[in-house]
Amino acid sequence: MDSELAEISAFIQAIPPFDTLPATVTLQLVKEINICYVRAKQPLPPKGIEEARLYILRKGALVYTDHNGQLVGKYTEGEICSVFCRPAQRNEVNVNTEEDTLLYSLNYQKLLSLVTDYPQIDAFFMQTAAERLKGKMSKVNEEAIINSSLINNPISQFYHKPVLTINSEQSIQQAAIEMTAKDVSCLVVINPEKDTASVPVGIVTDKDIRRRCVAEGLPFTRPVSEIMTIDMATLPEQSSAYDALMLMTSKRIHHLPITGFSQSGEYGELVAMVTITDLMNNEGHNAVNITSIIRKAGTINDLIRISKLLPKLQIRMAKLGTSADHVGKSISAITMAFTIRIIEMSEKINGKAPVPYAWLACGSQGRQEQLAHSDQDNALIISDDLRPEHEAWFENLASFVCDGLAACGFVLCPGDIMATNPKWRQPQKKWHKYFEQWVNTPRPQALLNGCVFFDLTTVHGDESLLNDVRVKLLKKTSGNSLFLAHMSRNALMLRPPLGFFRDFVLISDGDHKSSLDIKHNGIAPIVDLARIYALAEGIASVNTIERLQKAAGTPSISRESAANLIDAYEFLGILRLEHQANLLQVNKEANNYLSPKKLSKLEREHLKDAFKVIKALQDSRQSTS
Amino acid sequence: MISNHPFFYRLLGYEAQRKRAWARAPKGALKDFLSIEFPDPNTPLSDIDILSVDFETTGLHAINDKLLSVGFIGIKQQQISLKDSYHQIIKTKDELSADNVIIHQITDQQKEQGAPLKEVVEVLLNALAGKVMLVHFARIERQFLQQACLELYGVAPVFPMIDTLMIAKRQLDKKDVAYDPSDLRLSALRYQHGLPNHFAHNALNDAIATAELLMVQVSNMPNSTLKLNDLLL
Numbered sequence: 103m104d105s106e107l108a109e110i111s112a113f114i115q116a117i118p119p120f121d122t123l124p125a126t127v128t129l130q131l132v133k134e135i136n137i138c139y140v141r142a143k144q145p146l147p148p149k150g151i152e153e154a155r156l157y158i159l160r161k162g163a164l165v166y167t168d169h170n171g172q173l174v175g176k177y178t179e180g181e182i183c184s185v186f187c188r189p190a191q192r193n194e195v196n197v198n199t200e201e202d203t204l205l206y207s208l209n210y211q212k213l214l215s216l217v218t219d220y221p222q223i224d225a226f227f228m229q230t231a232a233e234r235l236k237g238k239m240s241k242v243n244e245e246a247i248i249n250s251s252l253i254n255n256p257i258s259q260f261y262h263k264p265v266l267t268i269n270s271e272q273s274i275q276q277a278a279i280e281m282t283a284k285d286v287s288c289l290v291v292i293n294p295e296k297d298t299a300s301v302p303v304g305i306v307t308d309k310d311i312r313r314r315c316v317a318e319g320l321p322f323t324r325p326v327s328e329i330m331t332i333d334m335a336t337l338p339e340q341s342s343a344y345d346a347l348m349l350m351t352s353k354r355i356h357h358l359p360i361t362g363f364s365q366s367g368e369y370g371e372l373v374a375m376v377t378i379t380d381l382m383n384n385e386g387h388n389a390v391n392i393t394s395i396i397r398k399a400g401t402i403n404d405l406i407r408i409s410k411l412l413p414k415l416q417i418r419m420a421k422l423g424t425s426a427d428h429v430g431k432s433i434s435a436i437t438m439a440f441t442i443r444i445i446e447m448s449e450k451i452n453g454k455a456p457v458p459y460a461w462l463a464c465g466s467q468g469r470q471e472q473l474a475h476s477d478q479d480n481a482l483i484i485s486d487d488l489r490p491e492h493e494a495w496f497e498n499l500a501s502f503v504c505d506g507l508a509a510c511g512f513v514l515c516p517g518d519i520m521a522t523n524p525k526w527r528q529p530q531k532k533w534h535k536y537f538e539q540w541v542n543t544p545r546p547q548a549l550l551n552g553c554v555f556f557d558l559t560t561v562h563g564d565e566s567l568l569n570d571v572r573v574k575l576l577k578k579t580s581g582n583s584l585f586l587a588h589m590s591r592n593a594l595m596l597r598p599p600l601g602f603f604r605d606f607v608l609i610s611d612g613d614h615k616s617s618l619d620i621k622h623n624g625i626a627p628i629v630d631l632a633r634i635y636a637l638a639e640g641i642a643s644v645n646t647i648e649r650l651q652k653a654a655g656t657p658s659i660s661r662e663s664a665a666n667l668i669d670a671y672e673f674l675g676i677l678r679l680e681h682q683a684n685l686l687q688v689n690k691e692a693n694n695y696l697s698p699k700k701l702s703k704l705e706r707e708h709l710k711d712a713f714k715v716i717k718a719l720q721d722s723r724q725s726t727s
Numbered sequence: 728m729i730s731n732h733p734f735f736y737r738l739l740g741y742e743a744q745r746k747r748a749w750a751r752a753p754k755g756a757l758k759d760f761l762s763i764e765f766p767d768p769n770t771p772l773s774d775i776d777i778l779s780v781d782f783e784t785t786g787l788h789a790i791n792d793k794l795l796s797v798g799f800i801g802i803k804q805q806q807i808s809l810k811d812s813y814h815q816i817i818k819t820k821d822e823l824s825a826d827n828v829i830i831h832q833i834t835d836q837q838k839e840q841g842a843p844l845k846e847v848v849e850v851l852l853n854a855l856a857g858k859v860m861l862v863h864f865a866r867i868e869r870q871f872l873q874q875a876c877l878e879l880y881g882v883a884p885v886f887p888m889i890d891t892l893m894i895a896k897r898q899l900d901k902k903d904v905a906y907d908p909s910d911l912r913l914s915a916l917r918y919q920h921g922l923p924n925h926f927a928h929n930a931l932n933d934a935i936a937t938a939e940l941l942m943v944q945v946s947n948m949p950n951s952t953l954k955l956n957d958l959l960l
Contacts (some may be wrong), residue, residue: 107809109926137807137935139942150804161923202921202946204939207806 107132108208108659109692117158117180118704121224123217128215135206146197147186154210157183162203166195174717175710176200180703184227186210194337257346258339260381261360261374269294270327271305274315277306277326284656286441288357289332290372290480302359302372304330336361339373342432346376348470351393351435352561354442396439402447402506409510412436413686414472420683426675427647430471437467437512441480442562444506456492458485461503464519468557469629470645473682474692478512479519479554481526483567488529500527519554530567537575544588553592556633557644572642580640590723593630597720599623600711620681621694624674624709627716630668631723635659646671663719670712677705741765741887748884757880760834760852765887766859768956772945777802777889778854779861779938781930782871783831787820789870793819795833797847797931799854800938802861808937813850814931816841831928848875863913863937863960865890888960891940893918909956914938916940 111132114120120128137160138148146164147155157164159181166174166185174195177183185197187210210227217223268277268289277289291304306326314329315322335353336348337363350358362373378394392411399405412433419429445461465479467474480503482496500521508514521527528536540552556575560568579585599618618624632646635653643649647668653662681700682692701709742765749761754795766775780799786792794817801811816833850939851872862868867886892911899906909915913936914927920943925936945953 107812107931109932110809133809133812135809137809137939137942138805139939139946141946148805161921202943204922 110135113160113180114158114206116703117182118707119223124227126299127216127220131208131213134208134212134216136208138205138207139291140199140203140205140368142199142201142203144199146183146199147264148205153206154187156187156210156213158206159183160204160206161368162205163200164203165198165200167198168195175714181437182227187227189408213214240502250377256339257341257343257360257376258347258374260343261376262380263374265290265359265372265375266370267302268306270330271325273323274311274320274326274329275322278311278322279377279695281308288375288377289326290375291326292372301370302334302361303327303355304332305334305359306330307357312585321326334359336370337376338362342491343376344428344435345382345395347381348431348435348438350378350381351439352442354397387502389536392436393439396436396443399443402509405443405506405510409440412511412690416474416692417681417683419678420676422702426672426679427471429679430466430469430473430675433474434463434470434472437472437507438463438509438561440510441503441514444503445499445562445564447506448502451502452498453496455499455563456489456495457487457495458567460565460567461521461561462558462568463561466553468644470559471629473679474511474686477511477515478507479517479520480504480561481519481555481558482521482528483533483571484527484529485564485567486529486531497522497524497526517551522682530571533571534574536573538578541575541578541582543587545583546588546592549588550592553589553630553633554636559644574642576637576642579637581638586634586638589630589634593634594720594724595629596622596627596630598627598716617695617697619694620678620696621676623713625671625678627720628671631667631716631719634723660717663722666715667719670715673708673712677701677709700709734893741885741918748882752882752884753880756849756852757876757881757882757884761884761901762855763767763856766857766955768959770955772953772955772958773805774913776858777861777941778858779807779934779941780851780855781862781933781937781951782867782868783833783928783930783955784871787867789874793817794844794847794871794875795819795831796841796853796930797901798932798934799851799959800931801854801858802938802941805942807935807942809935811854812931812935813854814929815850817844817847818842838934844875845879848872848879858960859955860886860888861937861941862888863888863940864892879943889941889958890960891937893960894941894958913937913940921942 107129108477111125111128114132114135115123115125115128120131123131136155140146140148140162140509142162146157158175159179161179163179164177164181164183166176183197185195212225243582266280266284266286266289268280269290270291270293280286281289287308289306289308290302293303299400304327306329310331314320315324320329335349335355336359337349339360341360346358346360356378358376359372360374360376361370382688392408396405396408401409403705415436416429416433421431441461441463460483462468462481462483463479463718464481466476467479482500484492488496504514504520504522514520517525536552536555540549540555558572566623629646632649632653635641635656635658636643636649638658639656640654641649641651643652650659650664650668651673653659654661658665677696678694681694681696685692698706743766745761749758752758766870778799778801780797782794783796784792784794793951796814796816798814799812801808803811816837818838860868869886869888872886877883891913895911910919913933914925917923917925917936917940920937920940921958922939922943926932927936945958948957
C-alpha cells in the first residue's frame with residue numbers, strides 16, 4: 103500500500119516537468135526523495151552532500167547569485183533547483199536559502215535511471231534557460247504554422263503561374279481580347295526586344311483600359327505599353343505571404359508579380375503572380391479582409407465602424423496561437439491601411455500635395471509590432487522644395503489624419519510625437535539635422551525621447567525621402583562608440599525583474615498593484631538591444647526580429663545569442679498577447695500588466711528563462727560600452 | 728563529572744534494562760532487537776540514526792484498545808529518506824467504532840486486508856535496532872509497543888525515545904509563559920515553525936511530519952554541541 107505517500111506524490115506531480123510522468127513513475131521517484139531542512143541564509147547543497155542531486159522546494163525560498171554577488175534568480179515553493187545536477191554547473195552560481203527551507207531532494211543519477219523512458223525529464227534539467235526557451239518557441243511556431251497561413255508560408259504557396267503576359271508592342275485591343283479569353287483582369291507586359299524575354303516592364307489591368315484608354319478616347323489600336331503601369335512593385339519569390347500583403351497594402355495594388363533569379367543568375371525574372379484574392383481566400387475574415395474593406399471605406403464613419411473589428415481580430419489571432427510577430431505585422435498592416443485611406447480622404451478635400459512628402463510611422467507601428475489601438479506615433483518628412491505657403495496644406499493633412507486615426511481608436515500620442523507637432527513635420531534637411539544632433543552630440547534625455555525615431559518607416563508617399571536620411575544616419579552610427587554608449591546606457595535602464603516570483607520589482611502603485619509590466623521590463627529591453635545592434639552594424643531594418651536576424655553573427659551579437667533573444671522576444675510577445683486577449687474578451691482595456699498569480703508554473707519557468715537571456719545580453723552590452 | 732549527569736543515569740538505566748530484557752526475551756525478533764546496543768548518549772545528534780514512528784489506535788488505553796496501523800520513516804545524517812518508509816494496517820479482531828473511523832479513516836474492510844500484529848511488530852523491531860525512536864507524545868507509542876511485546880513475547884522492553892512534544896514543552900516551560908495544551912499538537916507546532924500543512928492521522932504522514940518537525944527544532948538549537956542525551960526522554 104503506497105497511497106500513504108500520496109500527499110508528496112501529488113505535490114511532485116504538479117511540478118513541471120514531472121507533470122508529464124504517469125503516476126506510477128512519480129511514485130517511484132517519490133520513494134527516492136530525501137527531505138532536508140536548511141535554515142535561512144545557509145548555502146546549498148546542505149553540508150556533507152557532494153553527490154549530484156536535484157532539489158525541489160517544499161517550503162521556503164532560494165536565492166541564486168553570480169560571482170559578483172548579483173542576484174540571478176529567486177526560487178520558491180514548488181520550484182526546482184537543478185544547479186547541482188551536473189558538477190560543471192555548480193561553479194556558475196551560488197545558491198543560498200533566503201528563508202528557512204524544507205527541501206525534497208533526489209539523487210540525479212537515480213532519477214535519470216527511473217525516467218529513461220521519458221527523455222523530456224533529462225532534457226528539461228540539462229538545458230540552459232536559452233535552450234528551454236527555444237524548445238518552447240519551436241513548439242509555438244508549429245502551432246502557428248497549423249493555425250495560420252500567411253506569415254509562415256512563402257508566397258509560393260499562394261501565387262499562380264504561368265503568368266499571362268503580352269508583348270509591349272501588341273495593341274490594347276489584343277490585350278482586352280486576351281484578358282476576356284482567359285478570364286483574367288490583369289496581364290504582365292514584357293519587352294520582346296530584350297534577350298531575357300520574361301523580364302516584366304509593366305502591368306496592364308482592366309482599370310488601365312477603362313481609365314487610360316476608353317475614358318481618354320485613346321484608340322485601342324495603340325500599343326499596350328501606352329496604358330500600362332510602369333515602375334510596378336514586384337516581390338522576390340523567397341518572401342513570405344505577409345510581405346506580399348504589406349507591399350500590396352502600402353502600394354494599394356491588387357496584383358503583384360513575383361520575381362526570381364533567371365538561369366543566368368540575373369535577378370528579376372518573372373515567375374508568378376499573386377493577387378489580393380489569392381491571399382484573402384486563404385485567410386477568411388482576417389487581416390487581409392479588413393485591409394481590403396478599409397480601402398473601400400468612403401467616410402471616416404465607415405472607418406470607425408471597421409476599427410471596432412481590430413480588438414476582435416487580435417483576440418482571434420491570440421487564441422489561434424499565432425506568433426506575436428504575426429499579430430504585430432497584421433495590426434501594423436491594418437493601421438497602415440487606415441492611415442493611407444485617411445490620407446486619401448484628406449487629399450480629396452485639400453487637393454494634391456504641393457511638393458513630395460512621406461507620412462512616417464515610428465515606434466511600434468514603425469517596427470511593425472503594433473497591437474490593437476495603441477498610441478499613434480507619426481511624423482511627416484517633406485521635400486526640401488517646401489515653401490512657406492505650402493505649410494498650411496501639410497498642417498491640414500496632419501490634423502485631419504491624426505484626428506481621423508484618433509476617431510478610429512488610435513490614441514493621440516501622449517508624448518506629442520505626431521505629425522501635428524510642427525517639430526515632427528519638417529523638410530528632409532531638418533530631419534538630417536535632427537539625426538545629426540542625436541548622433542554627434544548625444545544627450546541622454548534627448549536620446550531617450552528620440553529613440554522612437556530610429557524606428558521610422560514610410561507609410562505613404564515618397565520613400566526615398568526617408569531612405570536618404572537613413573543611409574546617412576547609419577553611416578554615422580555604425581561603429582560610433584560614443585553614441586552607442588549613450589544609447590546603451592538608456593537601454594540598460596530597463597532591466598528584467600529577475601526576482602520576479604517573490605519580492606520582485608513589481609509595479610506597486612495604482613490599479614496595477616503587484617503586477618509585472620511585461621512591456622517595459624521584458625519586451626522593451628529586447629527592442630532596445632535590437633535597435634542598438636542595428637545602429638552599430640548599419641542595418642536598415644526596423645522590425646526587432648529582422649534586426650536581430652541581420653545582426654546575428656556580427657561583432658555586436660553572436661548567432662546563438664540572437665536566436666535566443668528572438669525566442670525570448672516571441673515568448674514574451676505571446677504572453678502579452680494572451681493576456682491582452684483575455685482582457686479584450688471581457689471588454690476591458692488592453693494593458694501590459696501581468697499578475698504573476700495568473701501564470702502557470704510552466705509559463706513562469708519560461709518567463710524566468712526569457713529574463714535570463716535578456717539579462718545576459720544586457721550585461722555583455724554593458725561591458726562593451 | 729559526566730557520570731553525575733542525570734541523563735547519564737537514565738541512559739545507564741536504558742542499557743541495563745536492555746540487557747535484562749534481552750536475557751529474558753524468547754528467541755526471535757525481540758531478542759534480535761535487544762541484542763544490539765542502544766546508541767551511546769554522548770554521540771553527536773547528527774551521527775544518530777533515528778526512526779520516526781507513529782501509531783494509529785482504536786483509543787488511548789494500551790490494554791483495552793488496539794493498534795490499527797504503524798508508519799515509520801528513517802532519519803540519517805539529518806535527512807529524511809522516503810525509501811526507508813513503511814506503513815501497514817493491522818488486522819485486529821475488534822469491530823471499529825464509527826467515531827474512531829472518522830479520525831484515522833481506516834475502515835473495517837481495509838483492516839480485514841491488514842497484516843497480523845506479530846508481522847508488523849517484527850518489521851518495526853527490525854527497523855528500530857540500533858536506532859533511537861522518534862515520536863510525538865511518547866506515551867501512546869511506548870505503551871502500545873510495550874503492550875504488543877508483552878502479548879507476543881511475554882517481555883516489555885524499554886525504548887530510548889525522542890519526543891518532539893516534550894522538546895516543545897520544555898522550551899515553552901523555560902519561557903515561563905502560559906500556553907494552551909493544544910499548542911503542543913503536531914499540526915500546531917508545525918504551523919508555528921512554518922512547515923506546510925500535512926494530512927494528519929495517517930501513521931506514515933504523521934511520522935514524516937514528526938521527523939520534519941524534529942529537524943526544525945534541532946536547527947533552532949546550537950548545533951555544534953548537541954548530543955543525543957540532550958534530547959532523550
